[in-house]
Amino acid sequence: xxxxxxFMSPLPLDEAGSAPAQxxxxxxxxxxxxxxxxxxxxxxxATREREDALEIVQEAMLGFVRRYGAHPPAQWPPLFWxxxxxxxxxxxxxxxxxxxxxxxxxxxxxxxxxxxxxPLLSIADGRExxxxxxxxxxxxxxxxDAALRALPLRQRQAFLLRMWEGLDVAQTxxxxxxxxxxxxxxxxxxxxxxxxxxxxxx
Amino acid sequence: xxxxxxxxxxxxxxxxxxxxxxxxxxxxxxxxNQARQRALAQRTRRRWLGAGALGATAALLLAxxxxxxxxxxxxxxxxxxxxxASASTDAATASGLDAAWSDIDEAExxxxxxxxxxxxxxxxx
Numbered sequence: 461x462x463x464x465x466x467f468m469s470p471l472p473l474d475e476a477g478s479a480p481a482q483x484x485x486x487x488x489x490x491x492x493x494x495x496x497x498x499x500x501x502x503x504x505x506a507t508r509e510r511e512d513a514l515e516i517v518q519e520a521m522l523g524f525v526r527r528y529g530a531h532p533p534a535q536w537p538p539l540f541w542x543x544x545x546x547x548x549x550x551x552x553x554x555x556x557x558x559x560x561x562x563x564x565x566x567x568x569x570x571x572x573x574x575x576x577x578x579p580l581l582s583i584a585d586g587r588e589x590x591x592x593x594x595x596x597x598x599x600x601x602x603x604x605d606a607a608l609r610a611l612p613l614r615q616r617q618a619f620l621l622r623m624w625e626g627l628d629v630a631q632t633x634x635x636x637x638x639x640x641x642x643x644x645x646x647x648x649x650x651x652x653x654x655x656x657x658x659x660x661x662x
Numbered sequence: 663x664x665x666x667x668x669x670x671x672x673x674x675x676x677x678x679x680x681x682x683x684x685x686x687x688x689x690x691x692x693x694x695n696q697a698r699q700r701a702l703a704q705r706t707r708r709r710w711l712g713a714g715a716l717g718a719t720a721a722l723l724l725a726x727x728x729x730x731x732x733x734x735x736x737x738x739x740x741x742x743x744x745x746x747a748s749a750s751t752d753a754a755t756a757s758g759l760d761a762a763w764s765d766i767d768e769a770e771x772x773x774x775x776x777x778x779x780x781x782x783x784x785x786x787x
Contacts, residue, residue, distance in 0.1 A: 496694045497683045514693050521701035659671045
Protein backbone atom coordinates (compact mmCIF):
# COMPACT_ATOMS: atom_id res chain seq x y z
CA UNK A 461 0.00 0.00 0.00
CA UNK A 462 1.26 3.43 -0.90
CA UNK A 463 2.22 5.61 2.06
CA UNK A 464 -0.43 8.21 1.33
CA UNK A 465 -3.15 5.58 0.98
CA UNK A 466 -2.26 4.23 4.41
CA PHE A 467 -2.83 7.67 5.90
CA MET A 468 -5.92 8.63 3.96
CA SER A 469 -7.81 5.35 4.21
CA PRO A 470 -10.56 4.97 6.78
CA LEU A 471 -9.31 3.57 10.07
CA PRO A 472 -6.63 0.93 9.48
CA LEU A 473 -7.26 -2.46 11.05
CA ASP A 474 -4.98 -4.08 13.56
CA GLU A 475 -3.89 -7.72 13.48
CA ALA A 476 -7.10 -8.85 15.13
CA GLY A 477 -9.06 -7.22 12.35
CA SER A 478 -10.66 -4.57 14.52
CA ALA A 479 -10.23 -0.83 14.44
CA PRO A 480 -7.56 0.49 16.78
CA ALA A 481 -8.59 2.16 19.97
CA GLN A 482 -10.26 5.51 19.43
CA UNK A 483 -8.11 8.47 20.18
CA UNK A 484 -9.17 10.19 23.34
CA UNK A 485 -10.50 13.74 23.19
CA UNK A 486 -7.73 14.73 25.60
CA UNK A 487 -5.08 13.54 23.14
CA UNK A 488 -6.71 15.54 20.40
CA UNK A 489 -6.78 18.69 22.49
CA UNK A 490 -3.11 18.31 23.40
CA UNK A 491 -2.23 17.82 19.76
CA UNK A 492 -4.22 20.85 18.56
CA UNK A 493 -2.84 22.98 21.37
CA UNK A 494 0.66 21.98 20.28
CA UNK A 495 0.25 22.93 16.63
CA UNK A 496 -2.16 25.86 16.70
CA UNK A 497 0.40 28.65 17.05
CA UNK A 498 2.62 27.30 14.29
CA UNK A 499 -0.46 26.72 12.15
CA UNK A 500 -1.49 30.34 12.61
CA UNK A 501 2.04 31.57 11.84
CA UNK A 502 2.18 29.52 8.63
CA UNK A 503 -1.25 30.75 7.56
CA UNK A 504 -0.35 34.31 8.47
CA UNK A 505 2.88 34.16 6.46
CA ALA A 506 0.81 32.95 3.49
CA THR A 507 -2.03 35.46 3.76
CA ARG A 508 -0.40 38.43 5.56
CA GLU A 509 -3.79 38.86 7.23
CA ARG A 510 -4.30 38.06 10.89
CA GLU A 511 -8.05 37.50 10.57
CA ASP A 512 -7.80 35.42 7.42
CA ALA A 513 -5.10 33.31 9.05
CA LEU A 514 -7.30 32.73 12.10
CA GLU A 515 -10.17 31.73 9.88
CA ILE A 516 -7.96 29.29 7.99
CA VAL A 517 -6.79 27.69 11.23
CA GLN A 518 -10.38 27.44 12.47
CA GLU A 519 -11.49 25.70 9.28
CA ALA A 520 -8.46 23.43 9.34
CA MET A 521 -9.15 22.36 12.92
CA LEU A 522 -12.82 21.68 12.17
CA GLY A 523 -11.98 19.73 9.02
CA PHE A 524 -9.19 17.79 10.66
CA VAL A 525 -11.25 16.77 13.69
CA ARG A 526 -14.23 15.82 11.52
CA ARG A 527 -12.29 13.75 9.00
CA TYR A 528 -9.25 12.45 10.84
CA GLY A 529 -9.92 12.86 14.55
CA ALA A 530 -10.55 9.12 14.94
CA HIS A 531 -7.27 8.15 13.26
CA PRO A 532 -4.36 6.97 15.40
CA PRO A 533 -2.53 9.94 16.94
CA ALA A 534 0.70 8.96 15.17
CA GLN A 535 -0.96 9.83 11.86
CA TRP A 536 -2.24 13.21 12.97
CA PRO A 537 0.68 15.56 12.12
CA PRO A 538 0.81 15.09 8.32
CA LEU A 539 -2.99 14.92 8.13
CA PHE A 540 -3.47 18.16 10.05
CA TRP A 541 -0.90 20.00 7.94
CA UNK A 542 -2.49 18.55 4.83
CA UNK A 543 -5.85 20.05 5.79
CA UNK A 544 -4.23 23.38 6.65
CA UNK A 545 -2.28 23.42 3.38
CA UNK A 546 -5.49 22.75 1.50
CA UNK A 547 -7.22 25.68 3.23
CA UNK A 548 -4.26 27.97 2.46
CA UNK A 549 -4.49 27.00 -1.21
CA UNK A 550 -8.24 27.65 -1.20
CA UNK A 551 -7.58 31.10 0.23
CA UNK A 552 -4.99 31.81 -2.48
CA UNK A 553 -7.37 30.73 -5.24
CA UNK A 554 -10.10 33.01 -3.92
CA UNK A 555 -7.59 35.82 -3.46
CA UNK A 556 -6.28 35.50 -7.02
CA UNK A 557 -9.81 35.58 -8.46
CA UNK A 558 -10.70 38.59 -6.34
CA UNK A 559 -7.50 40.39 -7.36
CA UNK A 560 -8.20 39.77 -11.04
CA UNK A 561 -11.74 41.08 -10.70
CA UNK A 562 -10.48 44.13 -8.84
CA UNK A 563 -7.87 44.81 -11.53
CA UNK A 564 -10.46 44.37 -14.28
CA UNK A 565 -12.95 46.66 -12.58
CA UNK A 566 -10.16 49.16 -11.95
CA UNK A 567 -9.36 49.24 -15.65
CA UNK A 568 -13.05 49.77 -16.44
CA UNK A 569 -13.02 52.73 -14.06
CA UNK A 570 -10.32 54.35 -16.19
CA UNK A 571 -9.21 57.45 -14.31
CA UNK A 572 -6.93 56.59 -11.42
CA UNK A 573 -8.07 59.67 -9.53
CA UNK A 574 -11.44 58.02 -9.12
CA UNK A 575 -9.78 55.31 -7.04
CA UNK A 576 -9.84 57.66 -4.09
CA UNK A 577 -13.62 57.41 -4.16
CA UNK A 578 -13.49 53.63 -3.70
CA PRO A 579 -14.83 52.95 -0.17
CA LEU A 580 -12.66 49.84 0.06
CA LEU A 581 -9.59 52.03 -0.02
CA SER A 582 -10.73 53.87 3.07
CA ILE A 583 -10.69 50.67 5.15
CA ALA A 584 -7.69 50.41 7.43
CA ASP A 585 -4.98 48.01 6.33
CA GLY A 586 -5.46 44.82 8.29
CA ARG A 587 -1.86 43.75 7.81
CA GLU A 588 0.19 43.89 10.92
CA UNK A 589 3.93 43.59 11.23
CA UNK A 590 3.64 40.07 12.70
CA UNK A 591 5.34 38.43 15.63
CA UNK A 592 8.72 38.28 13.91
CA UNK A 593 8.85 42.07 13.70
CA UNK A 594 8.13 42.36 17.43
CA UNK A 595 11.10 40.28 18.48
CA UNK A 596 13.98 41.75 20.40
CA UNK A 597 16.20 41.11 17.37
CA UNK A 598 13.88 43.22 15.29
CA UNK A 599 16.12 43.59 12.25
CA UNK A 600 16.77 39.88 11.88
CA UNK A 601 13.10 39.13 12.51
CA UNK A 602 11.96 41.53 9.82
CA UNK A 603 14.51 40.18 7.35
CA UNK A 604 13.32 36.63 7.95
CA ASP A 605 9.69 37.70 7.69
CA ALA A 606 10.31 39.44 4.37
CA ALA A 607 12.34 36.55 3.00
CA LEU A 608 9.68 34.00 3.90
CA ARG A 609 6.86 36.08 2.46
CA ALA A 610 8.83 36.54 -0.77
CA LEU A 611 9.03 32.77 -1.32
CA PRO A 612 6.55 31.09 -3.65
CA LEU A 613 3.82 29.34 -1.67
CA ARG A 614 5.01 25.78 -2.36
CA GLN A 615 8.61 26.57 -1.45
CA ARG A 616 7.55 28.32 1.74
CA GLN A 617 5.30 25.43 2.74
CA ALA A 618 8.08 22.91 2.07
CA PHE A 619 10.54 24.92 4.16
CA LEU A 620 8.18 25.49 7.09
CA LEU A 621 6.79 21.97 7.24
CA ARG A 622 10.07 20.18 6.66
CA MET A 623 12.51 22.38 8.57
CA TRP A 624 10.41 24.13 11.19
CA GLU A 625 7.60 21.68 11.89
CA GLY A 626 10.01 18.76 11.56
CA LEU A 627 8.01 16.50 9.27
CA ASP A 628 10.07 14.00 7.31
CA VAL A 629 10.03 14.01 3.51
CA ALA A 630 7.22 11.43 3.24
CA GLN A 631 5.05 13.27 5.77
CA THR A 632 5.71 16.60 4.03
CA UNK A 633 4.67 15.02 0.73
CA UNK A 634 1.41 13.88 2.31
CA UNK A 635 0.83 17.31 3.79
CA UNK A 636 1.54 19.08 0.50
CA UNK A 637 -0.24 16.48 -1.67
CA UNK A 638 2.75 16.01 -3.93
CA UNK A 639 5.55 13.50 -4.51
CA UNK A 640 8.58 13.24 -2.27
CA UNK A 641 10.70 14.34 -5.21
CA UNK A 642 8.68 17.55 -5.46
CA UNK A 643 9.19 18.19 -1.77
CA UNK A 644 12.95 17.90 -2.18
CA UNK A 645 12.89 20.24 -5.16
CA UNK A 646 10.76 22.88 -3.42
CA UNK A 647 12.87 22.65 -0.28
CA UNK A 648 16.16 22.90 -2.15
CA UNK A 649 15.02 26.04 -3.97
CA UNK A 650 13.64 27.57 -0.78
CA UNK A 651 16.90 26.98 1.09
CA UNK A 652 18.92 28.49 -1.75
CA UNK A 653 16.79 31.65 -1.84
CA UNK A 654 16.69 32.05 1.92
CA UNK A 655 20.41 31.48 2.25
CA UNK A 656 21.07 34.23 -0.26
CA UNK A 657 18.93 36.69 1.67
CA UNK A 658 19.59 35.74 5.25
CA UNK A 659 23.27 34.82 5.44
CA UNK A 660 24.29 38.50 5.59
CA UNK A 661 22.11 38.91 8.71
CA UNK A 662 23.95 36.28 10.71
CA UNK B 663 16.14 10.55 5.56
CA UNK B 664 18.06 12.76 7.94
CA UNK B 665 17.36 16.46 7.80
CA UNK B 666 19.93 18.54 5.94
CA UNK B 667 22.87 19.78 7.97
CA UNK B 668 21.91 22.95 9.75
CA UNK B 669 23.86 25.98 8.63
CA UNK B 670 24.20 28.88 11.10
CA UNK B 671 21.76 31.14 9.21
CA UNK B 672 19.23 28.30 9.21
CA UNK B 673 19.64 27.64 12.93
CA UNK B 674 19.20 31.34 13.58
CA UNK B 675 16.10 31.53 11.37
CA UNK B 676 14.44 28.58 13.04
CA UNK B 677 15.22 30.02 16.48
CA UNK B 678 13.62 33.31 15.42
CA UNK B 679 10.53 31.46 14.22
CA UNK B 680 10.30 29.64 17.57
CA UNK B 681 10.71 32.92 19.42
CA UNK B 682 7.94 34.46 17.34
CA UNK B 683 5.50 31.93 18.80
CA UNK B 684 6.06 33.38 22.24
CA UNK B 685 5.39 36.84 20.83
CA UNK B 686 1.89 36.00 19.60
CA UNK B 687 -0.51 38.53 21.14
CA UNK B 688 -3.15 37.59 23.70
CA UNK B 689 -6.10 38.32 21.41
CA UNK B 690 -4.79 35.87 18.80
CA UNK B 691 -4.14 33.23 21.45
CA UNK B 692 -7.71 33.64 22.69
CA UNK B 693 -9.08 33.21 19.18
CA UNK B 694 -6.95 30.12 18.67
CA ASN B 695 -8.26 28.70 21.92
CA GLN B 696 -11.84 29.34 20.81
CA ALA B 697 -11.16 27.69 17.46
CA ARG B 698 -9.76 24.62 19.20
CA GLN B 699 -12.69 24.37 21.59
CA ARG B 700 -15.15 24.71 18.71
CA ALA B 701 -13.45 21.90 16.80
CA LEU B 702 -13.45 19.63 19.86
CA ALA B 703 -17.10 20.45 20.66
CA GLN B 704 -18.01 19.40 17.14
CA ARG B 705 -16.47 16.00 17.86
CA THR B 706 -18.47 15.71 21.10
CA ARG B 707 -21.70 16.67 19.32
CA ARG B 708 -21.07 14.07 16.64
CA ARG B 709 -20.52 11.42 19.32
CA TRP B 710 -23.78 12.32 21.06
CA LEU B 711 -25.66 12.31 17.78
CA GLY B 712 -24.19 8.90 17.01
CA ALA B 713 -25.17 7.58 20.45
CA GLY B 714 -28.68 9.01 20.05
CA ALA B 715 -29.15 7.38 16.66
CA LEU B 716 -27.86 4.08 18.07
CA GLY B 717 -30.23 4.31 21.04
CA ALA B 718 -33.22 5.10 18.82
CA THR B 719 -32.38 2.15 16.56
CA ALA B 720 -32.03 -0.17 19.56
CA ALA B 721 -35.37 1.01 20.97
CA LEU B 722 -37.08 0.43 17.62
CA LEU B 723 -35.62 -3.08 17.31
CA LEU B 724 -36.66 -3.87 20.89
CA ALA B 725 -40.21 -2.69 20.23
CA UNK B 726 -40.42 -4.85 17.10
CA UNK B 727 -39.07 -7.90 18.95
CA UNK B 728 -41.54 -7.46 21.82
CA UNK B 729 -44.42 -7.07 19.39
CA UNK B 730 -43.46 -10.29 17.61
CA UNK B 731 -43.26 -12.29 20.85
CA UNK B 732 -46.46 -11.01 22.51
CA UNK B 733 -49.37 -13.60 22.48
CA UNK B 734 -52.00 -12.89 19.87
CA UNK B 735 -55.39 -11.70 21.26
CA UNK B 736 -57.87 -14.64 21.84
CA UNK B 737 -60.47 -14.89 19.08
CA UNK B 738 -63.07 -16.22 21.65
CA UNK B 739 -62.87 -13.08 23.67
CA UNK B 740 -65.58 -10.76 22.37
CA UNK B 741 -64.80 -7.20 21.71
CA UNK B 742 -65.92 -4.76 24.34
CA UNK B 743 -68.89 -3.42 22.34
CA UNK B 744 -70.16 -6.92 21.73
CA UNK B 745 -69.74 -7.81 25.39
CA UNK B 746 -71.72 -4.74 26.42
CA ALA B 747 -74.46 -5.53 23.90
CA SER B 748 -74.54 -9.14 25.05
CA ALA B 749 -74.78 -8.12 28.68
CA SER B 750 -77.67 -5.81 27.98
CA THR B 751 -79.44 -8.60 26.05
CA ASP B 752 -78.93 -10.96 28.95
CA ALA B 753 -80.35 -8.38 31.30
CA ALA B 754 -83.41 -7.96 29.11
CA THR B 755 -83.87 -11.70 29.00
CA ALA B 756 -83.68 -11.93 32.77
CA SER B 757 -86.25 -9.25 33.28
CA GLY B 758 -88.53 -11.00 30.76
CA LEU B 759 -88.24 -14.27 32.66
CA ASP B 760 -89.04 -12.51 35.89
CA ALA B 761 -92.21 -11.14 34.33
CA ALA B 762 -93.15 -14.62 33.07
CA TRP B 763 -92.60 -16.18 36.46
CA SER B 764 -94.69 -13.42 38.02
CA ASP B 765 -97.55 -14.15 35.61
CA ILE B 766 -97.41 -17.87 36.47
CA ASP B 767 -97.47 -17.14 40.23
CA GLU B 768 -100.50 -14.89 39.82
CA ALA B 769 -102.35 -17.55 37.78
CA GLU B 770 -101.60 -20.23 40.39
CA UNK B 771 -102.78 -17.89 43.16
CA UNK B 772 -106.03 -17.28 41.28
CA UNK B 773 -106.51 -21.04 40.86
CA UNK B 774 -105.84 -21.58 44.57
CA UNK B 775 -108.41 -18.90 45.51
CA UNK B 776 -111.03 -20.53 43.26
CA UNK B 777 -110.26 -23.93 44.82
CA UNK B 778 -110.51 -22.61 48.37
CA UNK B 779 -113.86 -20.85 47.67
CA UNK B 780 -115.25 -24.11 46.14
CA UNK B 781 -114.00 -26.06 49.11
CA UNK B 782 -115.77 -23.67 51.46
CA UNK B 783 -119.07 -24.12 49.67
CA UNK B 784 -118.67 -27.91 49.84
CA UNK B 785 -118.11 -27.88 53.60
CA UNK B 786 -121.19 -25.70 54.12
CA UNK B 787 -123.30 -28.33 52.36
